[in-house]
Amino acid sequence: MLFAIICKDKPDHLQVRLDTRPTHVDYLNGLNAAGTLKFAGPFLGEDGKPLGSLxxxxAADRAAAEALAAADPYADAGLFASVEILPWNWVFNAPEGK
Structure with a gap:
């Protein structure tokens, strides 16, 4: 099952995001190599700077998705003000064999 992990950064935490980005990218690269990651990227503010993540x-179930979210270096660094995890159904423009 697919899960969307929607994260909103704490205000004034851009430097935490920038400092933690290399380990966050390594983490996502590992999920990608395992076939777990479907897609990801930052939400951007009006100024073009990141302010959250999608x-x-x-994952097998919500608990597994929660564990993946908790293991993200951004979460460990205390970047996020909120994290919402929702089951998601990829209907339009889904790659074959999703």
Whole structure:
């Protein structure tokens, strides 16, 4: 099952995001190599700077998706003000064999 992990950064935490980005990218690259990551990227503010994240993963259940979200270095660094995890159904423009 697919899960959308919707994260909103704490105000004034851009430097935390920038400092933690290399380990966050390594983490997502590992999920990608395992076939768990479907897509990901930052939400951007009006100024073009990141202010949150959208990560879509395939997981057996909500508990597994929660564990993936908790293991993200951004979460460990205390970047996020909120994290919402929702089951998600990829209907339009889904790659074959999703």
């Amino acid at each position: 990560v879509v993963v395939e």
